[in-house]
Amino acid sequence: MHFRLFAEEVYTQRRKSLMESMQSGILLFLGNEEVGMNYADNTYPFRQDSTFLYYFGIDIPGLAAIIDADAQQTILFGDDISLDGVIWTGPLPTMAYMADQVGISKTASISELAGYLSNKKNIQYLPPYRAVNQIKLSSLLNQPLGKIKENFSLKLIKAVIGQRSFKSALELTEMEAACDISADMHLAAMQYAKPGMKEYEVAAQVRKVAYEQGGALAYPIILTVNGETLHNHYHGNTLAPGHLLLIDAGAENDLHYAGDLTRTFPVSSKYSEQQKDIYNLVIKMMDNAIDALKPGITYKEVHGIAAKTLIGGMLDLGILKGNAEEAFQNDVHTLFFQHGLGHMIGLDVHDMEDLGELHVGYEEGTQKSKAFGWKSLRLARTLQTGMTFTVEPGIYFIPTLIDRWYNERKLEQFINYEELLKYKNFSGVRVEDNYVITDTGARKLGKYLPKYLSEIEAIRES
Structure with missing residues (x-):
């Protein structure tokens, strides 16, 4: 098989928990298809739908469940797979074999899906984020395309989020692996980048x-001397002495669990005064936020601590x-910190945001x-044991x-514009x-990255 799986009982238990939560209904899940980049046979790298992976594990195109x-x-x-398929892409195990590996005893041809659904009621599905699946659902459910985006199941969304928000020990192991790779990616960049290089070389x-x-x-990859x-x-861009290089990059491992790390380091060997x-202030924001992490606090509160x-x-x-x-009550911090402190992470780098x-x-x-700044908080909910997320303060x-x-003299009772303008091109x-x-x-995921x-200066000087 071309992909790795958890043990059969992991998927069986996940589906059982979902059925218990939903109690009734036909829950329809469409896997992803390959998508042509510039013609049908030259495809983008295939990426299976994350919720499909969570419940069924099988990482190939052309499936539904x-x-x-x-x-x-x-x-x-x-x-x-057909003989033609074997010729071009190599053999695959049978559908029956793959299904058995994830605890499914019944399989059917994809062509039978429409007939199976034709006389069923209470069919529930998640909001599709790809146009091809919107079109498929429109055909399968005999609904206008415009209605497909409206008729998804809110109950199913909440049930899936209720499961996927809490990571098992097995999942945390995979996330640690993804974060380890991500840390190595950043360390390599810190050791490699030199003045005169192009950003694309790094x-x-x-x-x-x-x-x-x-x-x-x-x-x-976000990798830029224009970190604002x-x-x-x-x-x-060409790296030059005096630049800061901001790198926001993360790996997903072979089970598609993601890491998401950012570092900002000087192109020179040392930071300017x-x-x-500013760098030390961002680190202080981060450390104060991390110190506050615990079950029961809302992430909006943690964001406020950073602000x-x-x-x-x-x-x-x-x-x-x-x-x-x-100044805080008047949102002065949003001049410098326009995004939220973090987001959920897991099988997606912005976990489940398609839902x-x-x-x-x-x-x-x-x-x-x-409100400006606050509207960009992706994560504000109460934190609970097993939730995984990013902590990523910034100053821009x-x-x-x-x-x-400045032209509006906005909040000038709090802002020393004469001093601020000295940082305009920072x-x-x-x-x-x-x-x-x-x-x-809370516990940090993955190996330590300076x-x-x-x-960082020690790495840049070595």
């Missing part, structure tokens, strides 16, 4: 480490003025803020945003690690 909570049975739909080294260890990229742009995928001040730490540091640097608590950010990251009945000096606030700093909530606090200033 039914969990019948009424009949208490599971059916895997797919076809054995990105190539980061990617190389992931593939050398049997992994892949969990998401497109939060999701910057351009890699064409101005860079030291208040930022304000205190900016007051010390003279960039801000006035009362710290009043709806509000359902994954927020308590039932709570609403996301619409975005020239366009600074100009906008760029940005972000540092990120992954954590799991334990019974008493993050403190003296550690």
Whole structure:
């Protein structure tokens, strides 16, 4: 078999728990298909749907599955590979064999799925994020395409999130492996990057480490000297002394569990004095947030702790003025820290966000803020034992945003604009690690990757 699986009972127990949670209904899961990059046979790398992997494990295209909570049975739909398929891609085990490996005794051809569903009621499905699956569902369920996006099952969404939010010991082992690879990717970049190189040369080294260890990229690499742009995928700049290089990169291992780490280090061997001040403040934000992690605290509260730490540091640097608590209540920190402190992580780098950010990251009945900065909190819910997530504070000096606030004299009772303008072309700093909530606090996932200033300078000088 071309892919690795957990033991049969892992998948059997997951499906059993889902049936118990749902109690009734035909639960329909579509796997992903291969997608042509620029013509049908030149495909993007195949990536199976994560929820399909969670319940069924089989990592090949062209599958669907039914969990019948009424009949208490599971059916895997797919076809054995044809002779033509064997010629081009090599042999695969039979559908019956693969199904047996994940505890499924009944299989059927994919062509039988429509007939199976034709006389069934209470068919429930998750919101499809790929157009091809939207079209499939429209045909299978005889519903207008526009309705498919509306008629998904909220009950099923909540049941799946209720399971996938809490990682088992087996899953944590896989996440540790992904984080280990991710740490090696970043260490390689710290050791390799030199003035005069292009960003893409360093990105190539980061990617190389992931593939050398049997992994892949969990998401497109962010590697840039323009760290003030939060999701910057351009890699064409030349590294120069005085630049900061921000790298946000993570691996997914062969079971598709993800790591997501960020480091920001000097292209020179040492940080400048101005860079030291901002970098150490980000580290203080991170450490204060980590110290607060425990079951029962909301991640919105932890985000607030990081934001208040930022304000205190900016007051010390003279960039801000006035009362710290009043500055926080007026959202002054959002000039520098526009995104949330972190997000869930697991089989997806932004775990389960295809099921709806509000359902994954927020308590039932709570609403996301619409205010600048706060609206970008992906995770705000109460933390519980077994939840895994990122901690990624940042400070960004975005020239366009600074100009906008300066021209409006926005919050000038708190902002020393004369001092702020000295940082206008600073760029940005972000540092990120992954954590799991334990019974008493939290534990970092994966091997240690240097993050403190003296550690990074020692690597850059070696």
